[in-house]
Amino acid sequence: MGGFCKLGRIRDAKQLFFRMQACGQLPNSHTYAILLDGLCENQQLSEAIELLRxxxxxxxxxxxxxxxxxxxxxxxxxxxxxxxxxxMGLSSRGLHANVKTCTIMISGFCNSGLICEAENLLGEMEEKGYSPNYVTYNTIIRGFLHNNEMSRAMGLIHQMVERGFCADASTMELIVDLLSKDKVDPALLPLIKRSL
Structure with a gap:
């Protein structure tokens, strides 16, 4: 099924999924996850949600x-x-978000211009005891920069460097581009160099 999904052959993956069940092989959570990921990867989100249900x-x-x-x-x-x-419904299902889940939501909020929600979620992560990692910091910093929230991005860059994380290639490229257009404070450059 995973191979079919990677090749974009979702119909074949679904047929195999149904054939397994017809032969008495009941799918487990892992099997569902493979098909669900394949459906999502091939832009069949409504079917993926049906599969979840x-x-x-x-x-x-x-x-x-x-x-x-x-x-x-x-x-x-x-x-x-x-x-x-x-x-928001995870806790009612007995599940707890992890760093990856929160980072994905932070990215979604940033891409939708919901900067305050992204920043609030970053704070909630700290409160709940799972610290943001370098992916989380780079994600939110890029989101702030894309949404012209330069001073907030600067604060997060300071925080990221203090925690021993560094800017990834995408964040560095964006910062260098903004520096060349005089859209960010040049004082950012020494800080970024420290993070390399």
Whole structure:
């Protein structure tokens, strides 16, 4: 199934999924996750959500990985509200967000211009005891820069460097581009150099 999904042959993956069941091989959470990821990757989000509901109906209890997959693709498709609804419902399902899940939501919020929500989620991560990693920092910094929130981005860059993380290639490219257009404070350059 995974191979079919990677080749974009979703129909074949679904046929195999149904054939497994017809032969008495009941799919487990991992099998569902493979098909769900394939559906999402091939822009079939409504079918992916139906598959999630099927799992829930069969009492298979989707894990955080499955919800994270769906949230990521919903955010990429610009449906941040649906992703947020899944995210907000995690605790009622007995699940807890992790750093990756939060980073995906932060990215979705930033891409939708919901900067305050991204910043609030970053703060909630700290409160709940799971610290943002370098991916989280780079994601939110790029989001702030893309949304012309230069001073807030500067503060996060300071925080990132203090924690021993560095800017990734995408963040560096964006900062250098903004520096060349005089859109960010040149005082940022020594700080960025420290993070390399």
């Amino acid at each position: 099927e799992m829930e109906d069969k009492k298979l209890e989707p894990n955080i990985v499955i919800y994270t997959i769906l949230m990521e693709y919903l955010c990429k498709a610009g449906n941040v509200e649906a992703a947020r609804n899944l995210f």
